[in-house]
Amino acid sequence: MTERPSNPAGSPAELAAALRSTGYLADDGLATAAYLAMQMNRPLFCEGEPGTGKTALAQALAQVLGAELIRLQCHDGIDASQALYDWDFPRQLLHLRALEAAASATGETLDADSVEASLYDPRFLLARPILRALQTSPSVLLIDEVDRADDEFEAFLLEVLTEHAVSIPEVGEVRAKEPPLVVLTSNRTREVHDALKRRCLYLWLDHPDLQREIQILHSRLPGLPERLAAQVAGAVRKLRQSDLLKPPGVAETIDWARALQLVGARHLDVDSAAATLGAVLKYREDADRIRVQLDTLLAS
Known part of the structure; x- marks a missing residue:
């Protein structure tokens, strides 16, 4: 098995510190799982509710490693091509027309085999995310929302992630000189097969606790007043406990706090919350329901 070169983080604690420098606050369990994925050359399978930082983890790891982030967004019906x-x-x-024009001008006869070979020259190859990741060093391959794909695509992924190589009939085998760090994410809309999970290291991501979310706000929004950060994090925590169509994730927490900053709010009250609710709630039904409950939501 090809080994990935050593990374700048020599321990889980060092990786946590490196991630923190990018603005991503990792707890011990997350930092250890990511560190082991790099050291063991294994994909990291991240599962959890939407908005818990799965995609952001891949982005932060790419920054830490100085690697190109290559993203494959899965969807219903996605196939290997x-x-x-x-x-x-x-x-x-x-190219074919140019060959024909040149042959016509010189009176030469085109050789069919030569023409076909020239048409499938690598310069005409359009690399999609997985092939790009195999060809790029170093890289982080983010396979986002793999639970949206079907069983056949999962089987294809399992083969590629095991071999770190693909075969192109017209070109031959393309094998990674340095395997990419692979991060797969799932929102658990369906169960991903055990065969794929066994190939990976598993990590469950939950929403951060109150204090960690406050820390995230201060990390992403320097200068955010302490009181406002605590109020926003507390309000979002209550929103997640409500029966909403789309509970807010960490990204929405950051957006809400940023929106409040931009309108000059120093603390969260009914008026400022109502004016900026669109930053944290993305469905009209959720916004209408919460708007009439803002007094309760903001109560200490």
Whole structure:
């Protein structure tokens, strides 16, 4: 198995500190799981509710490693060709026409085999995320919301993540010189098969507790008043305990605090909350329901 070169974090504690420098606050369990994924050359499977920082973790790891972040967004119906490669048909067609024009001008006869070989030259290959990750060093491959894909795509991923290589009939095998660090995320809309999970190290991400979310706000929004940070984090915590269509994640917490900063709020009250509610709630039904409960929501 190809080994990934040593990374700048020599221990889970050092990795946590490096992640903190990017604005991502990792607890001991998360830092240890990410550290082991790098050292053991294993994909990291991150599962949890939307908005718990799964995608942001991959982004932060890419910054820490000085690696290119390459993202594959999964969706219903995604197949291997969308993840691997395609051929640039317009450029191939222009190339063919150029060959035909040159042959016509010189009176030469085109050799069919030579023409076909030239059409499938690597310069006409369009690398999709997985192929790009195999060709790029160093890289972090984020396979986002893998639970949206189907069983067939999972089987394809399992093979690629095991071999760190793909075969292109017209070109041959493409094997990673340095395997990418792979982060898979799932919002658990369905269960991902055990075979894929067994290939990975598993990490469950939950919403941060109150104090950690306050720390995240201060990390992302320097100068945020202490009282406002505590009020926003506390209010979001209550929102998550409400029966909402879309409970807010950490990103919405940050957006809300930033919106309050921009309107000049020094603390969270009914008026400022109502004016900026669109930063934290994304469905009209949720906003309408909470707007009439703001007094209760903001009560200590």
